[in-house]
Amino acid sequence: MDSITQAVLGASIQGALLGRWQGRRALLYGAMLGTLPDLDVLIDYGDAVADMTYHRGFSHSLLVLSALALFITLIARRLRPDPGYSTRRLFLAVWLVLITHPLLDAFTSYGTQLLWPLATPPVAWSSVFIIDPLYTLPLLVAVIAGLLRGLRERPQWLALCALGLSSLYLAFSLGGKAMAEQKVEQVLAQRGIQAEQLFSTPTPFNSLLWRVIVLDGEDYHEALVGWLDDAPPRLERIPRGTALGTALRHSPQHARLAWFTHGVLRYDRIGEQLIVTDLRLGMTGYHPFRFIFAEQRDGRWQPLAQVERLPFSRGEPARLLVLWQRIWDEREPVQLLSWAEALNHKP
Numbered sequence: 525m526d527s528i529t530q531a532v533l534g535a536s537i538q539g540a541l542l543g544r545w546q547g548r549r550a551l552l553y554g555a556m557l558g559t560l561p562d563l564d565v566l567i568d569y570g571d572a573v574a575d576m577t578y579h580r581g582f583s584h585s586l587l588v589l590s591a592l593a594l595f596i597t598l599i600a601r602r603l604r605p606d607p608g609y610s611t612r613r614l615f616l617a618v619w620l621v622l623i624t625h626p627l628l629d630a631f632t633s634y635g636t637q638l639l640w641p642l643a644t645p646p647v648a649w650s651s652v653f654i655i656d657p658l659y660t661l662p663l664l665v666a667v668i669a670g671l672l673r674g675l676r677e678r679p680q681w682l683a684l685c686a687l688g689l690s691s692l693y694l695a696f697s698l699g700g701k702a703m704a705e706q707k708v709e710q711v712l713a714q715r716g717i718q719a720e721q722l723f724s725t726p727t728p729f730n731s732l733l734w735r736v737i738v739l740d741g742e743d744y745h746e747a748l749v750g751w752l753d754d755a756p757p758r759l760e761r762i763p764r765g766t767a768l769g770t771a772l773r774h775s776p777q778h779a780r781l782a783w784f785t786h787g788v789l790r791y792d793r794i795g796e797q798l799i800v801t802d803l804r805l806g807m808t809g810y811h812p813f814r815f816i817f818a819e820q821r822d823g824r825w826q827p828l829a830q831v832e833r834l835p836f837s838r839g840e841p842a843r844l845l846v847l848w849q850r851i852w853d854e855r856e857p858v859q860l861l862s863w864a865e866a867l868n869h870k871p
Contacts (some may be wrong), residue, residue, distance in 0.1 A: 525628050526655045527559050532663040533628060533690075534558020534621040539667070540683040541617040543675030545608040551670050557596075557621045561589065572815055572833035573777040577635075577784040584626035585640035593619035631694060633725045633804045635784055646784055650725040650804065651697035657729060659693050662686040697731040704734035704749040711756050712738065717745070723788050724749075728807055728844060733851045737788060737803055742766050744790070746808060746860050748847075753854045760860045765791035768798055771825035772817055778827075781815070792868055796820040799834065801867060807843070809863030812836045 538546075538554025546553065564583040569575050582588055597615040630636040632654050635646030652659060666686035704724050712719055720739040727733045727748070736757070738745040744764045747757040768791035772778035781800065782789060790801040798818040806812045814834040818825040843863070850856040 525632060527562060529660045530558045530625050531555040532660060532667045533624055535667045536663045536683045536687055537621050537624065538617050539670050539675055540680040542609060543680050545606055547675050548671060550675060551667055554621050557618065558625055561625045571831045573781050573831045576813055577780050580629060580634065580636045582640050584629060584636050586623055586638050589622040590619060593622050645786065651701045652731060653726045653728055655729060659690050662689040700731050700734060700751060704736050707749050707757050708736045708747055711759060723804060725804060727847050733847060748850060748858055750851055750854060752852060755854055762861055762864045768793060771798060772827055775817060775827045777831045778817060794868060798825055808860050809866040810837060
């Protein structure tokens with residue numbers, strides 16, 4: 525999730541557990557600890573694929589963060605002892621602030637290595653967009669109220685209510701994901717399509733309209749599914765270009781990207797370059813993680829030793845308006861195929 529959300533989540537947790545004794549400082553400490561795991565973005569791992577796939581690695585490990593919580597608790601107890609609350613309570617607050625960061629990240633589509641250093645695939649429950657105002661707003665209100673009114677004089681019911689509402693919203697998002705996948709699976713069964721893999725994720729800034737991607741050999745199908753839809757989802761078949769991927773069979777960067785994304789990739793030839801796109805993130809036609817993996821030389825693809833990431837365009841606001849209208853009216857036309865074909869244009 526975005527840094528603001530992680531900060532207000534951490535602030536709300538620490539404010540609820542320690543605000544009676546730490547006052548407004550609890551919000552500051554919680555916000556700082558809540559964003560701490562994301563400092564790994566400052567590390568240069570060597571190339572664009574490594575920077576993407578090693579992010580949310582060791583710094584988001586539940587094992588590492590649990591050990592860090594114990595270390596911070598012991599140091600804080602030694603340097604700033606407070607007889608008002610126990611070491612156990614302090615550890616619980618610090619531990620919850622730290623581990624809820626990667627757990628919340630795991631609800632997005634990116635991929636979070638919760639059990640690092642174990643070689644398990646990244647977790648991506650993909651039920652919330654990376655920025656979702658409906659999740660963040662209750663927490664933000666609770667933090668602002670705590671800053672304005674203080675925390676020492678009253679029970680932290682507002683922070684607890686905000687945490688409860690945000691948690692209920694996560695449960696609602698999982699229900700939306702199940703709804704979208706079930707509707708698409710019904711259409712697949714009717715058409716006799718055997719999906720190699722099915723991936724679903726909400727469209728930007730909401731959990732009412734869902735993108736569902738179905739991998740099917742050289743192609744993939746994509747559909748938009750909304751909570752308010754009555755008609756079955758309309759699947760659009762889009763070329764995936766998997767044959768181009770054979771040129772990368774000896775590329776360690778491609779192997780790691782395929783592992784990290786669970787293979788939800790698309791391959792395009794643009795000019796003399798072979799481009800690999802992570803289809804999970806962003807929106808159709810506007811995917812933030814696209815990489816130049818190889819170049820055409822003497823009629824053959826030559827994988828690059830240093831993989832580069834293409835510049836990312838955030839898209840046109842008009843398309844966000846189209847998606848917003850599509851939430852409320854399934855008859856609203858959304859040209860997913862034409863949006864996807866925009867990826868073939870020279871970057």
